[in-house]
Amino acid sequence: MFEQIYDKANKIAKEILKQKEVLVVTHIDADGITSGAIAYESLKRAEIDVEIEFVKQLGDDEVEKIKDRNKFTWFTDLGSGQIDKLKDLSFAITDHHVPISTHKMQLNPNDFGLDGTIELSGAGTTFLVASRLKKRRSIFDFFDTNLDLLKLAIVGAVGDLQDSVYCKLVGLNRKLLEKAVRNRIVEVVKDLRFFGKQTRPIVKMLEYNNDPVIPGISGEENNCLNLLKLLNIDPWKRWIETSFEEKRKIISELVKICINYGMHPEKIYRLVGECYILLDEVEGTEKRDAMEFSTLLNATARYGQEEVGLRVCLGEDEAFRKARNLLQNHRKVLSSGLKLVEEIGVEELENIQFFHAEDEIPDTVVGIVAGIVLNKINQEKPIVAFARSDKGVKVSARANKKLLDLGLNLAEAIKIAAEKVGGSGGGHKIAAGATIPEGKEEAFLIILNEIIAEQLKVGK
Template sequence: MKELISKATELAEILKKQEKVLIVSHIDADGITSASIAKKALEDFGIEAKVKFVKQLQKFEIEKIKDENEFVWFTDLGSGQLSNLKDLEFIITDHHFPEGKHERQLNPHDFGMDGSIDMSGAVATLIVANRLSCDERLAELAIVGSVGDLQDSRFGKLVGFNRKLLQFLNGTLVEIQKDVRFFGKQTRPIAKMLEYSIDPIIPGLTGDEASCVRFLSSLGIDPWVRWIDISREEKRRVVSAIVRHCISFGLGYDEIKRIAGECYILLRNPEGCEKRDAMEFSTLLNATARYGEAEIGMAVCFGDEKAFSRARTLLQNHRRNLANGLRTVEEIGIRELKNIQYFHAGKEIKDTIIGIIAGMCLARNPKKPIVAFAESENGIKVSARATYKLVDSGLNLGKAIKASAEAVGGSGGGHSVAAGALIPYGSEEKFLKILDETIGIQIQKSTLSMSSPP
């Protein structure tokens, strides 16, 4: 912990010497909250700051950044591209698996932590930002970033350094509750909350309003009130019925356990608002980022009501696109190789949401990592997702995706459980062959290691 704090202080001192800083961040909820934290902290300290959002830190993006000729603060990205940043003056606050150690980098992996569960990009950024600003709202945004990055998915709650921050805020700015993890608890009628449930998908209910109404009515629950408006006993009744319903349709433990867990209530925000619940807030931010309007998401973080209205419109569109994307995958089908499963969406699914859809599809068959392809402006976007059970068996998607992408002339990386890449058009088949072999070797090595005598 001392080394981490020392590094944060060291990076903050570098920032304090700058007159202007260009913040470069990722287009997702973690990236938006990271950039918002960095921008507010710099401005509070009297440093001029502007923000640039990118899908991935590709070489062509780095060249554009170099042309800006400014000091750069990379948030929620940068650690996987260290070798390409040599000609830049910068600091990095990131949580993705790093290419190596660097004196101007704060990354949880450098301090013995796991960047996929212990610390998000937003929390890494907050640790430095706190040396520039005392604004308590920045810590709230960091929790939203961690939840948006699904750092709570492995254990159904935030752990590691995320937990330390949460415990510090608990009871004053944030309240920890045990509840369902569906989107819409704060804002939608329960029937609509269930109808639009896509993580997990509830067979016979997701996408069918009439079935949701019948299901709730059979339990004596008014389908048209919000989840936050019913009693604790009524909530228990609904959750128990949903679990029984899912079991009757053959859903496995990995899917059913996603129904409930810890939820984080942001006490400054009013009930019935998307910004009241960290998961709903992060989903709202994701909706702005995935459709090229990350700046709107950042404005929402700063309390802009006009931006909030626009974000809600984008969110409605985002939920529709996710539902349509799942239907597209059902139509094109998921193919299996020896060690992986995959689908190619072409232009049918937007490259900025292909990873979300891949994660949803994984829940249906969690025995193999899933790889999804979508066409993008600069090549083929690759998104890969896996379970922590697979990671425990030796899988490291970040390393496997990075090596396989580079072997076909692309670039990529990420976490052990989630990773992405950009590869040249037409290289998908070769990429899949290399990736399938690489993952097979990872798991085989782990199996041999565990079976060998001490």
Template sequence: MAGPIPELEERATRCARRLCEADRVLLASHIDADGLTSAAIAAQALERAAISFETVFEKQLDEDAIADIAATDYDTVLFTDFGSGQLDIIGDREDAGDFTPVIADHHQPADRETEYHLNPLLFGIDGASELSGAGASYVLARALAEESDQSVAADGGAVTVDSGTPARADNRDLAALAVVGAVGDMQASGGELRGANEQIVAEGVEAGVIETGKDLALYGKQTRPLPKLLEYATDVRIPGISNDEAGALQFLEELDLELQREEDGEWRRWADLSNEEKRTVASALVKRAVSRGVPAKKIESLVGTAYVLCEEPVGTELRDASEFSTLLNATARYERADVGLGVCLGDREGALEQARTLLRNHRRNLSEGIDLVTREGVTHEDNVQWFHAGDRIRETIVGIVAGMAMGNEGISRSKPIVAFAQKNDEAVKVSARGTHSLVRKGLDLSVVMGEASRAVDGDGGGHDVAAGATVPIGREEEFVEMADEIVGEQLS
């Protein structure tokens, strides 16, 4: 196998061979953008390998969810974008003969071993910044293409699967979804994907499904009208433009460009501009930032690497990896993982329209959540800050809200933020978000969430920059006290 990540090649091959031996497979995956793309990559790879499978999604892979999986009559279960952190529970089920697990994940593994476990952390690759769950699934898909007996031309030509989409003999076309998953998992720190992710990007470019290049690092370049693109671009706050509708309009009107469509007078989008027009806008934006005293380091971050899915139509959410991932986040977090999976698998009619409706609802909920947190404020401890949303913010999006609220008035970016939301009558969902700057100083929220939750009879884990947990109702303040102490130790 000439796989994209040499360090994972042997393990990926072993996992692929086990899947090829199965009569059928239960594919279980997480519900965020990384989980949905992981499932879509695995689903297409299994289908192309003529392996029968069924797909299920879980918000959280806890003991009850694993028990439900064990109760099915599947002898082989493929876990994507989760499973490593729950390996102790999964291992007990494996020992009992309930099923054989195959795991393609990137989260911190539990202290347990299993034979078919594909995780970059086991091979010295950072799962928080260098390879996502979708990336692990892609590595497995590439190995599965090698190991399976596919009906392809001897010269490696394309065949067609039931969905009607072209299938490549080596599954390299699935790199596009792997990039969407990595971007959705916040791995494009510093404006670009790094490490093992870069090797997947290179394969996508070679396969003709990804284009890369330097561009403005603003969300919405494909779909937002230019004034809204600039008004809502708040990662780098430019006085007189960011969060200023009139200011953004005035800024654009002062440029000597045709920025509105002749046929209907509507504003053009960034994707509609020529390269020369883009340079004009970008140059004026930088000059404005300099004149308003924006720090040089912030100005530099206005430009990053764009990841374009070149087989998707210009001007749609699917063309840009960041917008695609946001669209996916708006599906399964509202109990419609089937819609997100359908979009990933190529449904450009019913599923895409449903996803767009869910996205509009998602944006409204995020905006209301951010307003709530900013208005009511957070409680500051020595080393963390926190808020409790109760049932006013959905537990599936409270972590996104927390991360987006950082930097707003009264909400610091120099401390990790911990957010609580009601999960059910007995438990509370906890989400924690940090910054890559804090991680470089020693922050590891995976450890914080894991240790603090278990100290109050809960459980948790995740990544260094973003993690989550579930704790019993009434134990939140104990949890915060423990989390504050651990973060203090990490950053001392």
């Protein structure tokens, strides 16, 4: 079933192998960084000169700059949406975003009837080509190469939340996972799907979890402490340091709380699912767990330090120390952001709620703050957050599954409203963003409020 996509990966790899030098252009997030790292490392191993550039998006300006470099360019985790702009450039694309057209040098799971949002990530797509980048051909040609980079393909998929719908990786991601397991690169563990099992005290892991939000536990440090005391478990040790019996006790206690609260079984099931352990990384570090690894990479990207993230993927210790500092700093920024929203409050319109962080929260973090705030307040309306950025006002909007079921589509609503006030935007149904000119916030809110009213009315 996947033969055709492997076949095309092989062909693209052959073209890349003809190059002496390649420019890798990739996206700034965990999937983009791992994609870039896979391309970068595999090219180096094939003795091809390689440079790498990170871009937030592939707009006209970026494309012009890339064309000026006059080099064969390998776009990873982006490019499929802009392929019409790439004429008179020699390139390869390994991307999983919906493509606007097909191309012989584009590898994209959507072109093969796969769902690029869950069945293969940018990193996975890039790995398929990297696994065929063999400098010297031999009778063992049918063996894949660069198998060690599979772990980055798994981290990239998890970074793009491709495992979150089914609480496990599916589609071609699953094939890659199976290969990683067979080669003892990754171990699959059924466990609590909370963040921080390797690195955080259990009490903090419980407190900060919000998928699903557990009433009385999420965001409630004291209750978490009491729960653990009641179970006679040291709250300050880490999850990986607890015994099987202790884990069992905690999980069954959490399930009980959810049932008592009348939570939907579908949500309760989300507590436990697959977790991916990277076997050649040191236990108790962020790099050991795919979820924590991808969070670490995102922390570097959010503060303009994606090069550090790249070097973490390439295994550099100094970069790893820097990345950990960035993550620690990120936690501080998040908690002061949440404090700020508590102080200024969230205002409500008929169909949306919003806050304006001015320049008190970085524009790269305001979306996460909005997501956490939404979990704590009125769940019936999507939340919109504003923050100043160097290009105008950054808008971040977040919703939940319940609102999507009612017909909400934030990507579409945000795009239309932003364009009407002279900005631009887009994203996903559940999370979208835009940049609008300063002073247009009110006009934007009024338009958005109307569009969303329409969406929800149709949904009913």
